[in-house]
Amino acid sequence: MHVFVTVGSTRFDKLVQRALSDSVLDILRAKGYSKVVVQCGNSEFDREAFEQAGDTWIRRDEGEVEVWRFKPSLQDDYKQADLVISHAGSGTILDVLRLRKPLIVIPNETLLDNHQQELASSLADLGHLRSSTVSGLPDAIQSLEPSNFVPFPQFNGSRFREMLDEEMGFA
Numbered sequence: 001m002h003v004f005v006t007v008g009s010t011r012f013d014k015l016v017q018r019a020l021s022d023s024v025l026d027i028l029r030a031k032g033y034s035k036v037v038v039q040c041g042n043s044e045f046d047r048e049a050f051e052q053a054g055d056t057w058i059r060r061d062e063g064e065v066e067v068w069r070f071k072p073s074l075q076d077d078y079k080q081a082d083l084v085i086s087h088a089g090s091g092t093i094l095d096v097l098r099l100r101k102p103l104i105v106i107p108n109e110t111l112l113d114n115h116q117q118e119l120a121s122s123l124a125d126l127g128h129l130r131s132s133t134v135s136g137l138p139d140a141i142q143s144l145e146p147s148n149f150v151p152f153p154q155f156n157g158s159r160f161r162e163m164l165d166e167e168m169g170f171a
Contacts, residue, residue: 001032004081006039006074008089012108014134016043019085020065027141034063037077041069083144085137088116093123097152103129104140128152 005019018024019038028036038045045067050057059065071077075095078084084096088107096103105123107116124131127150132140 001082002035002037002080003028003033003083003085004037004039004074004077005085006077006092007041007043007087007108008039008092009041009070010087010089010108010111011042012087012106012110013043013045015085015087015106015108015137016040016045016067018134018137020045020067023138024141025063025065027138029063031141031144033083036063036065037081038065038067039069039071039074039077040067083146085141088120088131090119093119093129097123097128098154100151102144102146102149104137104144105129105131106134106137107131126150 005015007015016038019036025036047057050059050065050067052058055068057067074092078096078099078101081101083102083104085104085106086092086096088105093103093105105116105120107120109117120129120131123129127148129149130140130144
């Protein structure tokens, strides 16, 4: 099984470092995940245990860990993942929930007005995802039960069109 961790276009050192920590990797392995891919953005991490292969850093021990900074699109990574661990950016959350992938979000508390926490809490309260803190990530993974998630409603384009028509005075 495969885990994808993403911080999007932000810098979120604490999440990247925690995701690459032995405690988190051990729990993931114990739960059957053999591959961990981390999109680290501009975040810093300890590269000593990794081999660099172009723009990617790879570590192979009891499983495979791959780290890279940016790609034009993360859609393929979301699709390949059995679990996504992410910052709580709205675009990432919506992309992953629409694919009906299990999602753990970690709000980046260093961002202005902590808006990510509000979104994460609301969607967690609705049962669509699991919200955690960086320090609580190991427990969030350990206790994760993907079958308990409430499927996120699919986008209804006709409702958007109705709202736009109403706003523009066409309705």
